[in-house]
Amino acid sequence: MPQTAPESHEAHHGTWWSDAVVYQVYPRSFADGNGDGMGDIPGITQQLPYLAELGVDAVWLSPFYKSPQADAGYDVADYRVVDPLFGSNEDFDGMLDKAHELGLKVIVDLVPNHTSDEHVWFQEALAAGPGSPERARYMFRPGKGENGEIEPNNWNSIFGGPAWTRTTNADGTPGEWYLHLFDTKQPDLNWGNEEVREEMRSVLRFWLDKGVDGFRVDVAHGMIKAKGLPDWEGAAAMVEGSITEGEATQEKGTGSGQDLSKAPFFDQDGVHEIYRDWHRLLAEYPGDRMLVAEAWVEPAERLARYVRPDEMQQAFNFDFLLAGWDAERLATSIDASIEAVAAVGAPVTWVLSNHDTVRHPSRFGLSDPTTFPKGIAAEDEQPDAALGLARARAATLVELALPGSAYLYQGEELGLPEHTTLPAEARQDPSFFRTHGEERGRDGCRVPLPWTADAPGYGFSLHGPRDGAKPWLPQPASFGEHAADVQDGVDGSTLELYRAALAFRREHGLGRGSHLWSALHDPAHGVVAFLNSGVLVLTNMGDSPVALPAGFSLALASGPVEDKVPSDTTVYLVPSKS
Numbered sequence: 389m390p391q392t393a394p395e396s397h398e399a400h401h402g403t404w405w406s407d408a409v410v411y412q413v414y415p416r417s418f419a420d421g422n423g424d425g426m427g428d429i430p431g432i433t434q435q436l437p438y439l440a441e442l443g444v445d446a447v448w449l450s451p452f453y454k455s456p457q458a459d460a461g462y463d464v465a466d467y468r469v470v471d472p473l474f475g476s477n478e479d480f481d482g483m484l485d486k487a488h489e490l491g492l493k494v495i496v497d498l499v500p501n502h503t504s505d506e507h508v509w510f511q512e513a514l515a516a517g518p519g520s521p522e523r524a525r526y527m528f529r530p531g532k533g534e535n536g537e538i539e540p541n542n543w544n545s546i547f548g549g550p551a552w553t554r555t556t557n558a559d560g561t562p563g564e565w566y567l568h569l570f571d572t573k574q575p576d577l578n579w580g581n582e583e584v585r586e587e588m589r590s591v592l593r594f595w596l597d598k599g600v601d602g603f604r605v606d607v608a609h610g611m612i613k614a615k616g617l618p619d620w621e622g623a624a625a626m627v628e629g630s631i632t633e634g635e636a637t638q639e640k641g642t643g644s645g646q647d648l649s650k651a652p653f654f655d656q657d658g659v660h661e662i663y664r665d666w667h668r669l670l671a672e673y674p675g676d677r678m679l680v681a682e683a684w685v686e687p688a689e690r691l692a693r694y695v696r697p698d699e700m701q702q703a704f705n706f707d708f709l710l711a712g713w714d715a716e717r718l719a720t721s722i723d724a725s726i727e728a729v730a731a732v733g734a735p736v737t738w739v740l741s742n743h744d745t746v747r748h749p750s751r752f753g754l755s756d757p758t759t760f761p762k763g764i765a766a767e768d769e770q771p772d773a774a775l776g777l778a779r780a781r782a783a784t785l786v787e788l789a790l791p792g793s794a795y796l797y798q799g800e801e802l803g804l805p806e807h808t809t810l811p812a813e814a815r816q817d818p819s820f821f822r823t824h825g826e827e828r829g830r831d832g833c834r835v836p837l838p839w840t841a842d843a844p845g846y847g848f849s850l851h852g853p854r855d856g857a858k859p860w861l862p863q864p865a866s867f868g869e870h871a872a873d874v875q876d877g878v879d880g881s882t883l884e885l886y887r888a889a890l891a892f893r894r895e896h897g898l899g900r901g902s903h904l905w906s907a908l909h910d911p912a913h914g915v916v917a918f919l920n921s922g923v924l925v926l927t928n929m930g931d932s933p934v935a936l937p938a939g940f941s942l943a944l945a946s947g948p949v950e951d952k953v954p955s956d957t958t959v960y961l962v963p964s965k966s
Contacts, residue, residue: 404493405602405678405701406735407899408445409788409890410795414743415452415474416460416860417836418798423854425845427836429475433483434850435839436490438872442801442883443890446493448604448680450743452480453499456506458573459818460834462606463504467591484599493601495680500588501607502574510575514555518564525584527567527576528555529617539565542619543653546570548823567617569610569653571818579611579662592669602678608694608703609683612659614652622651655685663699678702680737688728695734702737702793709739712751712758713779715911715929722790722918726903729792736792740783741800747833749773749780750806762819763828766809773866777803778956781885781946782927785958786916788889789925791901796886799837802870803882806832807863814862835861841871885946892944892960896921908937914955924961928953939964 419431429452439447451461454469461471470477487494503510509525516522518530529540531554543551546569553572555563567576577584592603663679670677680702681694694703711721725736740748746761753776754761754769761768780803787794810832812820817829836859840847845859846867868874875881893899901921908917914930923943928934933952936942940961942949947957 403676403678403701404445405676405680405793407791407897408493408793409443409893409899410446410448410493410495410793411439411442411444412448412450412742412795412797414450414798414834417834419837419839420845420849420859421475421851423849423851423857425849425853425857426473426860427848428473429470429479429483431850433479433486436483436486436492440490440492441887443887443894444492444796446495446601447487448495448795449497451497451499455504456573458504459571460816462499463502463506463571463574464499465504465506466508467499468594481598488599494599495602495604495678496595496600497606498588498591498603499606500577500579501610502568502570502576505573505575517557521583523564524581525578527578527613527617528564529567531565536562536564540567541617542621543567543569543617544623545822547819548827567613569607571822576613577611579658585662585665589665589669592666596670596673596677600677601675602680602701604680604682605700606682608663608681608700609655609659609685610653611662612656614656618652620650620652655683655690660693660696660699663694667698667700680704688724689731692728692732692734695729696732697734702735704739704742704795705737706739708736708787709741709745709748710760712760713783713929714758715914715916715927717758718786718929719905719909719911719916722903726791736790737795738787738790738792739795739797740780740787741797741833742795743797743834744830745833747780747797747800747804747806748783749776749800749803750808752776752779752783753805761828763817763830763832764806764808765812765828768808768828770808771805773805775956776805777882778947779929781882782929782956782958784886785889785944785946785960786925786927788893789898789918789920789923789960791899791903791920793899797833799870801883801886802838802872802875804835804837804870805864805866807835807861808832809864810835810862816861831861835859835863835867838863838867838871839873841868841874846871847873885944888944889960896923898923908934922963925958926953926961927958928955931955937961941965 416427418427419435421428421430452470452474453464454466454471455461455463470480484494512522513526530536532538539550539552545551551569552565554565557563568574569576678701681700683694683703685691691703694700705725708721711717729736750771753771815829815831817831819827820829836848838846844853848859875883898920904919906917906919916927918925924940933954935952941964943962944960953959
């Protein structure tokens with residue numbers, strides 16, 4: 389494989405986000421401060437010192453806004469109010485102040501593609517009727533057929549089933565249809581409407597005025613739909629490899645080969661006008677405020693369009709996430725990612741897990757560690773936990789040694805696996821119900837964290853459960869051995885590995901460094917090896933041990949290493965002192 393020229397980040401020196409390690413907090417599952425079994429903002433505030441000690445630079449909070457929680461808060465009823473489930477606006481202000489005191493930046497989720505059906509705007513739209521300015525805020529359309537009984541087009545919901553729901557008129561007769569790319573309770577906004585655009589600008593200003601440092605933009609590739617809403621025969625999902633033409637294909641990792649611009653509701657050119665507008669708005673505020681796109685877009689060149697100099701600052705590199713445990717796929721993804729963003733002068737944003745994906749220790753423990761299942765249930769193949777964790781630890785050292793920014797998902801620093809035996813009656817993800825269980829859903833990666841091994845609910849309720857409350861999702865027995873308290877200070881634990889890797893990354897400036905394939909790089913034989921800031925990073929994804937190169941000393945390893953690097957292991961090597 390040809391060597392990649394070093395990537396420069398000179399244009400972004402001084403911007404905190406260009407090499408930041410960001411920790412994703414899923415509020416309902418991070419820490420419960422009031423003992424009701426639901427994570428909350430006071431719980432987050434209490435655990436911020438833990439995140440500062442871990443060594444991350446910023447915290448991203450998934451939605452905490454007022455919501456009926458039909459999709460775990462991604463159905464927003466009021467963008468300016470903290471849901472009482474999680475606390476109050478005053479609790480948020482206190483959390484933000486505490487984070488800033490600890491030197492942590494705070495990124496909040498923004499959900500601009502759709503609202504809740506309980507949002508005041510949608511309720512006004514239903515009451516106002518066809519042709520009204522209120523309905524023009526959403527995607528209402530008359531149906532086809534003699535009596536409008538057929539959906540306006542053939543689009544399907546990302547969560548399964550049709551993407552249209554029919555309304556009922558005030559007199560009880562069937563009415564118009566409204567579009568929802570996700571759940572029925574998540575009607576899509578009409579981004580061709582200037583009132584919608586101005587309202588979202590106002591929401592941005594509300595949180596910027598409070599002092600937040602940035603926004604993670606949900607479904608950043610989905611707000612603009614093709615003119616005329618044409619029929620499309622493809623099957624869509626929020627994974628690159630599962631957006632397909634015609635018959636759906638098995639989810640694999642990177643490189644589905646599809647041109648996603650063909651999907652009439654994803655990656656339309658008009659989204660970029662929105663982000664140029666938001667870029668100008670954020671520039672009015674001090675402190676390098678930022679936007680990071682959740683855009684399931686491929687190839688890498690199209691994703692790079694979201695981080696052009698006048699648009700967003702970051703876009704999640706899902707191609708890297710989807711590469712799986714495979715040396716050639718991983719190397720190809722690294723090359724393509726660096727090359728694509730270098731063309732627009734942006735850093736890469738690396739990620740391995742989040743709240744929408746099976747945790748990477750479990751994915752990497754499957755018989756095919758490049759597959760991307762939509763959840764795992766007891767009747768499915770069960771991962772090899774030890775093998776998956778070893779590979780996950782190794783992959784994390786790769787991620788944290790690459791130049792650019794990196795995102796960690798809560799609990800991965802504890803080596804948490806997916807809950808793969810979650811009973812059907814405990815599941816809450818709408819995709820599970822809309823597909824009648826065909827998709828297992830995302831609940832397995834959203835299980836509340838274990839803080840204390842011998843406490844009820846593994847200490848998720850920080851001060852003990854109130855009135856016998858249990859964590860909102862049941863935790864597997866394996867979480868006890870992963871609890872934070874039994875890993876803290878224990879040499880070789882995953883928690884201590886993350887702390888060491890983050891400290892090493894900071895000490896050696898790896899996030900602001902450059903990537904160059906080493907002469908040892910041999911992905912065809914399972915070896916991924918590159919240089920960054922004088923550090924040699926070597927990962928053995930093959931079956932045979934790899935000798936440590938002469939002239940280097942071992943600085944950090946994802947697992948036990950003697951004179952050779954075992955399979956499923958990554959090492960950081962530094963030049964030996966003469």
